Amino acid sequence: MKIHLTINGKNYSHDVEPRLLLIHYLRENAALTGSHVGCETSLCGACTIELDGKAVKSCTMFAVQADGAKITTIEGLANDGKLHGVQEAFWNEHGLQCGFCTPGMIMASKQIIDRNHAPSDAEIRHGLEGNLCRCTGYQHIVNAVKAAAAAAGK
Amino acid sequence: MATTITKTETLVGKRIRRREDPRLITGTATYVEDIQMPGMHYAAIVRSPHAAANIRSIDVKAAAAAPGVVAVFTGKDTEKVGPVPCGASLPDLRVPHHHIMAIDRVYYVGHAVAVVVATDRYLARDAADLLEIDYDVLPAVADPEKALAPGAPAVHPQWPDNTAFNYHQEGGDIAKAFADADVVVKQRITSQRLVPNAMETRGVVAEWRGADRQLNLYTSTQVPHLVRTLVAGMLGLEENRMRVIAPEVGGGFGSKLNIYAEEALMGFVAMKIGKPVKWIESRRENFLTTIHGRGHVDYYEVAAKKDGTILGIKLKIIQDLGAYHQLLTPAIPTLSVLMMPGLYKTKNVSADIVGVFTNCVPTDAYRGAGRPEATHGIERMVDILADELGMDPAEIRLKNFVANEEFPYPTATGLTYDSGNYAAPLDKAMALADYSKILQEQVEARKQGKLVGIGISTYGEICAIGPSPATPAGGWESATVKIEPSGTVTVMTGTCQTGQGEETTFAQIAADELGVDIDNILVLRGDTSIVQYGIGTFGSRATAIGGTALYFALQELKAKVKLFGAMLLESDDVTFSGGQVTCNKSGKTKGLAEIAGATYRAMKLPPNTEPGLVATHFWEPPNFTFPFGAHIVITDIDKETGDIAIRRYIAVDDCGNIINPLIVDGQVHGGVAQGLGQALWEQAVYDDNGQLITGEFMDYAMPRAHMMPWIESSHTITPTNVNPLGVKGVGEAGTIGCSPAVVNSVVDALSHLGVRHIDMPLTPEKIWKLANAGGTN
Numbered sequence: 001m002k003i004h005l006t007i008n009g010k011n012y013s014h015d016v017e018p019r020l021l022l023i024h025y026l027r028e029n030a031a032l033t034g035s036h037v038g039c040e041t042s043l044c045g046a047c048t049i050e051l052d053g054k055a056v057k058s059c060t061m062f063a064v065q066a067d068g069a070k071i072t073t074i075e076g077l078a079n080d081g082k083l084h085g086v087q088e089a090f091w092n093e094h095g096l097q098c099g100f101c102t103p104g105m106i107m108a109s110k111q112i113i114d115r116n117h118a119p120s121d122a123e124i125r126h127g128l129e130g131n132l133c134r135c136t137g138y139q140h141i142v143n144a145v146k147a148a149a150a151a152a153g154k
Numbered sequence: 155m156a157t158t159i160t161k162t163e164t165l166v167g168k169r170i171r172r173r174e175d176p177r178l179i180t181g182t183a184t185y186v187e188d189i190q191m192p193g194m195h196y197a198a199i200v201r202s203p204h205a206a207a208n209i210r211s212i213d214v215k216a217a218a219a220a221p222g223v224v225a226v227f228t229g230k231d232t233e234k235v236g237p238v239p240c241g242a243s244l245p246d247l248r249v250p251h252h253h254i255m256a257i258d259r260v261y262y263v264g265h266a267v268a269v270v271v272a273t274d275r276y277l278a279r280d281a282a283d284l285l286e287i288d289y290d291v292l293p294a295v296a297d298p299e300k301a302l303a304p305g306a307p308a309v310h311p312q313w314p315d316n317t318a319f320n321y322h323q324e325g326g327d328i329a330k331a332f333a334d335a336d337v338v339v340k341q342r343i344t345s346q347r348l349v350p351n352a353m354e355t356r357g358v359v360a361e362w363r364g365a366d367r368q369l370n371l372y373t374s375t376q377v378p379h380l381v382r383t384l385v386a387g388m389l390g391l392e393e394n395r396m397r398v399i400a401p402e403v404g405g406g407f408g409s410k411l412n413i414y415a416e417e418a419l420m421g422f423v424a425m426k427i428g429k430p431v432k433w434i435e436s437r438r439e440n441f442l443t444t445i446h447g448r449g450h451v452d453y454y455e456v457a458a459k460k461d462g463t464i465l466g467i468k469l470k471i472i473q474d475l476g477a478y479h480q481l482l483t484p485a486i487p488t489l490s491v492l493m494m495p496g497l498y499k500t501k502n503v504s505a506d507i508v509g510v511f512t513n514c515v516p517t518d519a520y521r522g523a524g525r526p527e528a529t530h531g532i533e534r535m536v537d538i539l540a541d542e543l544g545m546d547p548a549e550i551r552l553k554n555f556v557a558n559e560e561f562p563y564p565t566a567t568g569l570t571y572d573s574g575n576y577a578a579p580l581d582k583a584m585a586l587a588d589y590s591k592i593l594q595e596q597v598e599a600r601k602q603g604k605l606v607g608i609g610i611s612t613y614g615e616i617c618a619i620g621p622s623p624a625t626p627a628g629g630w631e632s633a634t635v636k637i638e639p640s641g642t643v644t645v646m647t648g649t650c651q652t653g654q655g656e657e658t659t660f661a662q663i664a665a666d667e668l669g670v671d672i673d674n675i676l677v678l679r680g681d682t683s684i685v686q687y688g689i690g691t692f693g694s695r696a697t698a699i700g701g702t703a704l705y706f707a708l709q710e711l712k713a714k715v716k717l718f719g720a721m722l723l724e725s726d727d728v729t730f731s732g733g734q735v736t737c738n739k740s741g742k743t744k745g746l747a748e749i750a751g752a753t754y755r756a757m758k759l760p761p762n763t764e765p766g767l768v769a770t771h772f773w774e775p776p777n778f779t780f781p782f783g784a785h786i787v788i789t790d791i792d793k794e795t796g797d798i799a800i801r802r803y804i805a806v807d808d809c810g811n812i813i814n815p816l817i818v819d820g821q822v823h824g825g826v827a828q829g830l831g832q833a834l835w836e837q838a839v840y841d842d843n844g845q846l847i848t849g850e851f852m853d854y855a856m857p858r859a860h861m862m863p864w865i866e867s868s869h870t871i872t873p874t875n876v877n878p879l880g881v882k883g884v885g886e887a888g889t890i891g892c893s894p895a896v897v898n899s900v901v902d903a904l905s906h907l908g909v910r911h912i913d914m915p916l917t918p919e920k921i922w923k924l925a926n927a928g929g930t931n
Contacts, residue, residue, distance in 0.1 A: 019276070033188040034181015036404075038353050039437040043851035046353060074181030087179040091171050094816045097824060098653030099178030100353040100404030106179065121864075128859035132851065134353050134405050135653050137823030137888075138859040 003067040007032065008076025016063050023047045025063035026073060034074035034103045038132065045131030048104035049073050055111040057104075057130070074103035077110070086110045086148045095144035097135035105131050109145045117153050119145065165662040165672060169816040173672070174657040183402040186357035186374050187434050194359075195224060197423060197433040198278035199416070200268040200285050201442065202260035205294035205513035205844020206307065209258050209267065213286035217270055220284055222277030225427055228268045229255035235422055236388035238415050238478070241626035242485035247319045250310050250511075252478040254388070254415040254422070260289070261309060261477035262513050263844055264442030266415060271423055271431060294513035296840035298474040299451055301510050309477055309511035318475055318509040319484055323491050325566035326502035331466025335457035339538050344913045345450040345527040347474065347838035348831070349854055350520045352652070354404020355435035356444055358416055360424035369396045369424065373417050376406045376650055377690030380481075380627055381417055382682045388418040389425070396421075400680035406652035407828070408519035409444050411692040412481045441849040446838050447520020449474030450487070450527045456535045457502075462543055462550040466502035469494055469531065473509050476516035482523075482626065483516050484509050489524025489616065492567045496532040497576045497614045497782055498554040503566040513844040519692065521828050522886045525615045526893060530914075533611040533894030537901065538910060547610050547898065548584060552577055555612075569616070571780045572882075578870040579806035580612050580784040586804050586866065587786045600906060605791035605925060606801075609899025610784065613891040617809075617883030618779040618876065619693030630774040631695065632688045633704035635664065635711055637767035639754040641747025643668060645677045648688015649700035654821070654885060656696050659813040660704055663879070667708040669733035670746060686770055694781075694883030697813060702877040703773035710769035717760045718753050719744045779874045779882035783807035785826075785895040791903045796922025798834060798900055800863035805891060808870045810882035818884050822867045825888020831857045832889075833896035837915050855915075 004013045007030055014029050026032045026049065035058060038046030042060040049058045050072040077084035086109050089095065096102040105128070112119055112127035119127065124145045125138070133141065177183040214226040238252040255266045268285055272278035293307035300306055301316040308314040332338060352374075359372040369391055375381050375398075382398040389396075403410065416433055423431045435444070455468040473487040491505040522529075540550040555576040556563045563571040592608055599606040622629040632648035645664055649656055657677040665672040678684055688700075712730055719735025720728045727738045734743045752758075756765035788802040805822055812818050835855035839848045848854040873880030893914060900916050901909055909924050 017276070024275075027188075028190075032181070033184075036185070036354070037187070037434075038355075039851050041437065041850060041852065044353065044437075074179075078180055083179070090179050091175045094172065094820050096175065096178055096653075097655070097820055098353065098405040099175075099183055099402065100185065102178050103181045122860075125860040125862070132353065132856055132858065134351055134407070134828075134856070135824045136820055137825075137827035137857075137865060138862050139823045139865055140820055141859065 001064050003064055005066055005069055005071055007071045008073060018062065018064050020063045022058040022061040022063045022066050026058060032073050032075050036100055036103060038101065045108060046101050046104040048107040048131065050107055055108050074106060077106070085151050086113065089144040089148035089151065093140050093144035093147055095136065095141045101131060101133045105133060105141060109148065112145060113149045113152055117149060119149055164666050166666050166813050168814065170658065170662065170814060171816065172655050172658040173661055174655065185354055185402045185404055186359055186372050189359045189372055189401070191361060191430040193429045195271050195273055195427060195429050195431045196275040196278045197420065197431050198270045198282040199266050199433065200270065200282050202256065202263060202265040202267055204260055204289055204291050205263050205296065206292040207260050207289040208292065209256060209260065210288040210290055212268060214268065216284040217281040220277065220281035222272040222274050223270060223281045224273065225271045226268060227423065229253060229257040232419065232422055233257060235418055239384050239413055239481065240479035240483065241481045242479065242483065244319050244321055244484050247484055248313055250478055254419050262515050263846060264439065264515060269419060269423060271427060294844035296512050296514050296842065296844040298449065298472050298510040298512055301512050302472070302508065309513055313511070316511045318511055321488060321507040323567065324504040325568065326466070328466050328468060328502045328504040331502035332457045335465050336460040337542055338455055338457050339535065339542050340455045341535060341538055341911050343452045343454060343531050343534055343911065345448045345452065345530055346914055347449045347517065348447045348520055348836050349441055349838050350407045350409035350444065350447055351856060352405030352407055352409055355437060355440040356410065356414065356416065357434040358420040359430060359432045360420035361430040362424040362428060364428055367395050369421055370399065371396065371417065371421055372399045372401055374403050374410055375400045376410045376652055376692050378650055378680055378682055379648065379687050380690060381413060384413045385418050385421060389421050397683045400650050403652040407521045408447065408523055408692060410652065411519050411690065412445060437851065438849060441854065442846055443515055445480050445516055445518035447517060448527060449517040452527065452531050454531055454535050456539055458539055460543065462545050462553050464498050464500045464554050466500055467494055469505045471505070471507040473507055474512050474514065474517055475509050476512055476514045478516050480516040480518045483518045485626065486517065486519060486524045490528040492569055493525045493528035493614065493616060494532060495566050496529060497556060497612055499556045501566045514840055521825065521889045525886065526829070526890045529611065529613045529890045530894045533613065534897060534911065537898045541905060541910065548580060548589065551580060551610065551612050570777060572777055572874045572876050573872050574780065574782055575870065575872045576612065576782055579782065579808050582868065582870060583784040583786045583804050583806040587788065587802065592788060605793055605903040607789040607791065607899035607903025609787045609895045609897065609902055611891050611895035611898060612784045614780055614782045615886060615890050616778045617694035617781050618698035618775055619695050620778045621775050628689055630689065630772050631699040631703045632686050632770065632772045633700060633707045634686050634768065634770040635704065635707045637711060637746065637750045639751050641674065641750045643670060643675045645675060645704060646685045647677060647679045647700050647704065648685060649691045649696040650680045651691055651696065654691065654696060655814065655817040659697055659817060660701060662813055663701055663704055664708060667705065667712065668746065669731055694885040698779055698877055698881050698883045699773060699775050701879055701881065703771045705878055706773055707769040707771035710771065711767055714763070714767060715746065715749050717763060718749045721758065721760045722749065722752055775876060777876045779810065779876050781807065781809045781882040781884065781887055783887060783891050785891040787895040787899040789899040789903055791900065791921060791925060793925045796918035796925060798916060798921060802866065803863045804866045805888065806868050806870060807884065807887045807891070808872050809884035809887060810873045811871060811880035812869065813881065819867050821884045822888040823865050825886060826865050826892045827857050827862055829889040829892025830896060833893040833914050833916060835915050
């Protein structure tokens with residue numbers, strides 16, 4: 001099936017098998033390997049992207065379902081070499097160790113802040129429930145989201 | 155020019171953000187799965203659905219004829235590949251032949267039976283479903299105590315008692331200790347099977363360049379050089395014809411400190427098909443086939459005087475090994491024995507280990523590897539003893555600690571504790587907890603029927619693993635430092651980070667030693683064609699041993715820089731600091747870049763000196779290091795639901811000197827999360843047929859953000875004299891200190907109801923039953 005998408009502001013068009021997962025489309029057809037596959041069952045969130053303004057897990061969606069959508073992946077967050085505030089905050093607060101969950105974690109964090117400019121610790125932790133991290137114990141991630149929210153509010 | 159790379163500020167000890175992060179936060183890092191090559195093929199592995207079965211037949215015809223399939227290989231095809239190696243040696247150890255795929259019998263669910271190779275990952279998986287395998291299912295045994303019972307199914311038919319080894323170690327006079335005791339406390343304590351679950355599963359890309367007889371293997375590993383040596387051996391390939399690259403590695407926690415069948419299998423496939431091949435482990439496969447951790451049933455007896463003095467400890471460990479020995483499987487419980495006295499000075503110990511085969515995936519090193527089990531055991535036993543004697547848990551610990559003036563302290567298990575001030579973190583944690591006040595509060599709460607617990611653990615650990623005689627593959631580490639002609643600095647370390655941040659901490663060390671800006675330093679690792687031989691990252695060793703190797707390589711280079719600087723300044727009286735050599739008489743200076751240029755240009759050389767600025771140091775540590783700490787956990791238990799809420803988590807860790815406090819905090823937090831995972835939620839459950847019924851994130855309860863308490867992390871600092879950096883290691887501390895503190899806290903909350911011990915994980919169901927029935931566990 002022929003699909004057309006906008007990813008990180010660029011137009012993509014491919015003929016794909018109906019069963020192709022969106023994550024595989026992004027990683028292989030669009031060569032955007034920043035989003036990761038951590039579980040294939042939508043439980044870990046490493047594949048989280050933004051699709052038409054909503055954070056979604058791209059491992060449990062078919063590429064054809066995203067036909068016509070506007071997608072932002074981790075690669076599309078920085079603008080002209082300037083990091084997005086959430087990326088900057090993850091860096092400053094040591095919100096990552098091995099980095100594998102990080103792209104999904106950053107996309108989920110961005111959505112938390114987009115929806116709530118001053119999230120509490122509990123709201124941040126609730127917002128990150130769908131994203132697993134095995135390295136950090138989440139504490140520095142929570143710090144990063146708070147710092148990013150504070151910086152965005154300035 | 156020279157001044158542009160000079161700096162005076164020291165970086166060691168500073169909370170600086172990590173240098174590896176830009177690629178990780180922008181999605182531009184390269185993990186194994188991100189590697190693409192022209193002509194890449196994809197492998198899907200067909201695995202046994204049975205824990206024990208004979209393979210009657212395998213029909214590959216339909217799979218081999220499926221679209222896109224280029225090859226199907228079964229165990230018989232790979233029979234000539236060498237066995238998956240076990241690096242541990244114990245007296246009379248029974249080592250089953252661990253072929254890379256099952257040949258005529260499968261030994262656990264997930265055991266590889268065949269591999270399908272296709273031009274596309276979807277087609278490979280499609281074809282994998284077409285394999286027809288006829289199994290003759292056999293009885294299986296998945297529980298180590300059941301496996302030891304008479305008449306249990308034999309995991310390996312040649313060893314009907316399912317016993318891989320018996321190990322005994324003792325020190326002092328255990329019989330006298332128990333004869334002299336006023337009190338003996340006994341308890342069975344389990345440390346359940348856990349799944350390491352690095353967020354990046356394993357994965358391998360193999361590329362065979364036949365004309366050069368060159369195999370390039372990209373694998374998600376903590377130990378690329380060991381993979382090269384051992385996998386080359388398995389494939390019968392000359393070691394120098396194999397290049398192993400660990401690109402970005404998405405977490406390991408010990409699970410990637412191993413040599414896996416798939417690493418050799420992908421090498422085999424690439425050599426057969428002459429094309430690059432990629433295999434990425436699914437999460438389900440990761441649960442089933444990557445090593446698990448823990449798997450202990452421990453029987454403890456502790457003898458003590460009425461005043462709380464511990465006289466002796468007896469321990470029997472039943473270790474669930476799984477069906478095979480992976481790289482270090484049988485060695486892990488021996489680490490528990492080494493650690494069994496904890497921080498306490500008792501000289502009398504006796505330990506027995508029975509290593510038991512089960513029809514499960516092998517156990518091996520998982521964060522802490524043997525030390526969490528030992529610490530959990532002794533820290534639970536000390537609480538049980540305190541309860542028996544009516545003593546305060548803090549008081550009994552303080553009474554038995556090795557005293558500050560006793561270091562270096564030879565232990566009952568043959569170790570020498572390097573340095574310590576064991577009361578310091580406990581005092582600090584108690585002050586932070588406001589210990590006497592919280593005890594009062596607990597009394598009040600109980601009057602109102604509320605369940606409040608206070609749990610202490612004071613842990614010790616064995617880090618910087620380790621001196622070579624104590625480590626199967628060599629316990630040293632290596633570093634090469636090159637100062638390039640322009641004065642920039644390249645560090646090549648034999649360690650291989652999986653998130654620990656050595657690209658930053660090692661750059662901090664090098665920047666300080668050379669007095670140059672950190673931006674001039676590049677740290678490389680994880681490629682056997684770039685980096686001199688190394689051991690890898692595990693056992694909280696990277697900074698303590700690899701950092702020290704770096705330190706000594708830097709000293710060698712500094713001496714050479716000084717020599718060339720003196721020559722250029724035409725003076726014998728020079729000093730090297732702040733990135734430049736200064737003539738002490740004239741005050742004239744030569745910067746590092748100018749000196750480096752001169753060493754390569756080599757117009758003139760100091761006597762007995764070669765051109766260039768490169769130094770390599772292999773450092774053999776004289777001892778382990780022994781970090782320690784105290785964790786205090788305050789819990790509130792909901793009697794109606796059995797839920798445990800952690801009101802406060804106080805961690806005071808002493809890991810010696812700290813290179814980067816930000817990174818150390820991150821290590822503690824992550825360690826605690828894994829310890830808490832074991833204490834409260836995680837458990838690999840096999841049913842009686844050997845089926846893993848917690849084989850997905852849906853069933854295996856990994857800590858999520860909303861489940862974690864705020865961790866109040868702080869430190870005391872007692873440097874080691876084992877290495878010149880004074881660092882001990884911190885990667886596993888949080889995990890080791892955590893689980894006993896949590897369980898002690900919950901048992902404390904329920905102790906007035908007669909509860910003395912609860913095995914992990916402390917599920918709400920268990921807690922509710924105890925809180926409401928008042929029964930003992």
